[in-house]
Amino acid sequence: MKKTDSKYILNGLLLGACVGAGFAVFESAGYAFRNLLETSSTDVMLNVTLLRGVLSLGGHVVWTAIAGAALAATKGERPFNYSMLTSGRFLFFFAISVVLHGIWDCPLQFLGAYGKYIALIVVAWVVTLPLISSGLKQITRLAKQRENGIL
Numbered sequence: 001m002k003k004t005d006s007k008y009i010l011n012g013l014l015l016g017a018c019v020g021a022g023f024a025v026f027e028s029a030g031y032a033f034r035n036l037l038e039t040s041s042t043d044v045m046l047n048v049t050l051l052r053g054v055l056s057l058g059g060h061v062v063w064t065a066i067a068g069a070a071l072a073a074t075k076g077e078r079p080f081n082y083s084m085l086t087s088g089r090f091l092f093f094f095a096i097s098v099v100l101h102g103i104w105d106c107p108l109q110f111l112g113a114y115g116k117y118i119a120l121i122v123v124a125w126v127v128t129l130p131l132i133s134s135g136l137k138q139i140t141r142l143a144k145q146r147e148n149g150i151l
Helices: 009-039 042-058 060-075 082-086 088-105 115-147
Strands: none
Touching: 009 042, 009 060, 009 115, 042 060, 042 115, 060 082, 060 088, 060 115, 082 088, 088 115
């Protein structure tokens, strides 16, 4: 966020999603490789990779998108400074991401084998969609300001 001088919520959301996707790819590759070594089965490896791909709808990509959007919203037009990481607005959304990740990794199962994951995906998107909406409102507001010669 500091090097890109991002000031828009949608920029933060996109940067966060990219970071999360990059991490998810490496983590999934590690799981796939481990399964290949343990089972010597490319079918098992491919099934793990496919399942992780489907479940990524509510995993690292969304969690870091939430944190990135929250950081961009907190930062706004100001230059980035590390104290922004302790602001209430950022910490609220960051905590949501951390809790979602913690429950995801928790060995508890509820609502069937994949019910926990489906529920967490829904919650992640319930949090993400208002951030997207805020980002779109921010862009609309800026476009109107440009039209009126304010910017």
